[in-house]
Amino acid sequence: MTKEQQTQIAAATRLVEGGRRPEWTTGIVNPPVWRASTILFDDVAALRAAAAAPNDGLYYGRRGTPTQWALADALTELEPGAAGTMLYPSGVAAIAGALLSVLKPGDELLVADTVYDPTRAFCRSVLAPLGITTRYYDPTIGAGIAGLFGERTRALFLESPGSLSFEVQDVPAMCAAARARGIVTLLDNTWATPLLFPAIAHGTDLTILACTKYIVGHSDVMMGSVTATPDHFEALRRTAQLYGNCVSPDDAYLASRGLRTLGVRLRQHQEGGLAVARWLADQPQVARVLHPALPGCPGHEYWVRDFNGASGLFTFILDGGGEAARTSLIDGLAHFGIGFSWGGYESLALPIDPVRSVNPWRAEGPAVRLHIGLEDADDLIADLAAGLCRFEQARG
Numbered sequence: 001m002t003k004e005q006q007t008q009i010a011a012a013t014r015l016v017e018g019g020r021r022p023e024w025t026t027g028i029v030n031p032p033v034w035r036a037s038t039i040l041f042d043d044v045a046a047l048r049a050a051a052a053a054p055n056d057g058l059y060y061g062r063r064g065t066p067t068q069w070a071l072a073d074a075l076t077e078l079e080p081g082a083a084g085t086m087l088y089p090s091g092v093a094a095i096a097g098a099l100l101s102v103l104k105p106g107d108e109l110l111v112a113d114t115v116y117d118p119t120r121a122f123c124r125s126v127l128a129p130l131g132i133t134t135r136y137y138d139p140t141i142g143a144g145i146a147g148l149f150g151e152r153t154r155a156l157f158l159e160s161p162g163s164l165s166f167e168v169q170d171v172p173a174m175c176a177a178a179r180a181r182g183i184v185t186l187l188d189n190t191w192a193t194p195l196l197f198p199a200i201a202h203g204t205d206l207t208i209l210a211c212t213k214y215i216v217g218h219s220d221v222m223m224g225s226v227t228a229t230p231d232h233f234e235a236l237r238r239t240a241q242l243y244g245n246c247v248s249p250d251d252a253y254l255a256s257r258g259l260r261t262l263g264v265r266l267r268q269h270q271e272g273g274l275a276v277a278r279w280l281a282d283q284p285q286v287a288r289v290l291h292p293a294l295p296g297c298p299g300h301e302y303w304v305r306d307f308n309g310a311s312g313l314f315t316f317i318l319d320g321g322g323e324a325a326r327t328s329l330i331d332g333l334a335h336f337g338i339g340f341s342w343g344g345y346e347s348l349a350l351p352i353d354p355v356r357s358v359n360p361w362r363a364e365g366p367a368v369r370l371h372i373g374l375e376d377a378d379d380l381i382a383d384l385a386a387g388l389c390r391f392e393q394a395r396g
């Protein structure tokens with residue numbers, strides 16, 4: 001599809017049609033699961049031709065089959081202006097693959113203080129020993145990020161909204177400032193997905209998804225993706241290939257199937273999430289709700305300006321109380337699972353204690369992150385109402 005055609009067709013349609021090339025679907029609706037390590041060639045000449053063009057057509061299992069290509073293609077089509085997408089065995093592997101494709105020893109990386117904690121661990125434990133330094137910045141800095149750029153700054157990592165505390169960043173202004181200085185921008189766009197925030201159209205060079213969450217949508221597959229502009233895709237692909245990153249065709253099939261219903265699922269996550277968040281904001285035991293779509297969330301104005309909607313993940317802060325009171329709230333919930341990850345069809349509750357280095361975390365009480373799944377919002381609210389009573393009793 002040409003760039004013009006891609007932007008003219010609505011995202012909902014691209015979501016359904018993306019990646020379903022006739023040569024990959026062979027007459028059926030979904031690209032089938034093509035499992036392969038060895039690919040057989042008719043003769044040595046065909047083998048040599050494939051080796052000369054390993055990014056085009058079947059070559060070897062690590063480079064994928066139509067099952068993985070269809071998923072990558074569909075993700076690319078959701079990002080107008082993108083050249084291509086690479087798939088990774090997890091979201092963390094995607095973050096690592098993206099960073100390693102742009103950084104070299106001696107470079108400096110600027111990272112939002114609200115970044116997903118394992119991204120911070122990767123910078124500390126992998127990038128630092130390679131001679132790549134990381135400096136954290138206040139996620140609400142906006143265009144002021146230009147004041148932090150130094151001689152060695154090579155890349156700017158954003159995550160919007162930020163993990164656990166949900167600050168929305170001024171992505172267009174920050175990416176424009178970086179581009180003016182030749183600095184590469186990377187965004188963890190897992191919360192919004194390209195449906196709610198097409199990142200490349202907003203100026204990002206590389207956009208990262210933990211597909212484990214909303215793309216797969218059913219809590220049964222680990223996967224990550226990075227989608228890049230033409231200027232950055234070749235380095236991204238080469239780095240992914242050098243590190244041997246690949247995903248199984250079975251997992252790619254499940255992710256493609258999840259992707260087709262992303263639009264309707266996100267609408268439901270948004271509706272349920274906002275109903276629960278607004279109800280929580282009115283409860284006396286709750287000090288604050290951190291949800292990008294609610295006024296009062298830092299950067300809410302950028303969410304209004306730039307996003308097509310909200311997903312189902314947010315945090316609320318309890319008014320006073322300690323660990324035991326928070327635990328009594330969470331442990332007794334009937335409709336919320338207690339576990340890591342999010343983006344599946346089921347609701348989850350997680351006790352959270354954010355780690356920050358620029359602005360130390362301060363809150364009125366302990367915090368709980370909720371993922372609102374596809375259940376009836378009134379059932380979830382009744383469950384939380386009982387939980388807040390338990391919290392109040394335990395708080396004393």
Ligand SMILES: Cc1ncc(COP(=O)(O)O)c(C=O)c1O
Pocket residue numbers: 090091092093116163188190191210211212213222223224341342
């Ligand atoms: C914002 C964000 N990015 C990346 C990841 C990592 O994804 P994965 O668990 O697939 O490695 C997560 C996981 O929770 C996440 O919340």
